[in-house]
Amino acid sequence: MEDNNPPKDYYKILEVDYDATEEMIKVSYRKLALKWHPDKHNGDTVATSKFQEINEAYNVLMDPALRFEYDLTGIYEIHKYTLREYLARFKGMILTCNGLGISHSSSPWTQQLAEGNNTTDEQGYNLDTV
Known part of the structure; x- marks a missing residue:
């Protein structure tokens, strides 16, 4: 069933x-x-x-x-998540080398997420609306 x-x-x-x-x-x-x-x-x-x-x-x-x-x-029904929410699922694993203790609190990406700035890629596309 x-x-x-x-x-x-x-x-x-x-x-x-x-x-x-x-x-x-x-x-x-x-x-x-x-x-x-x-x-x-x-x-x-x-x-x-x-x-x-x-x-x-x-x-x-x-x-x-x-x-x-x-x-x-x-990974749950990806269409229900914004790009930011989806990537946040993996942020901890990626930025800490899979939990090996490398701090990510000062990472520019983490600061950008915390500040709520618009995220753009190298070509200038706004990733918050993807």
Whole structure:
């Protein structure tokens, strides 16, 4: 039987960026788990489902091996993302040499993303509208 449900974006479920640290993930998880805990919603099935989804996302993103595999294979319906959002999924892996600890906080590309400047390529095409 084919699964027609769209794939889950664990980063969006936990409301974190694609290059979020473990600490950022933990903080967001705790906040969302408290907000959606079934005991706070008197057994509401929507809250229970949301809570389970939050736990699933947390378990995958906190396990380094699962997160790596998810990051490589979890590309979701690319047409729903801007170029910036799509590339952000890989920014952490690329700019840190796949997690080897090279800092990317001073990278011009990172600064440009943080400042929200328009991104253009060598020919002057605006990449924000691609």
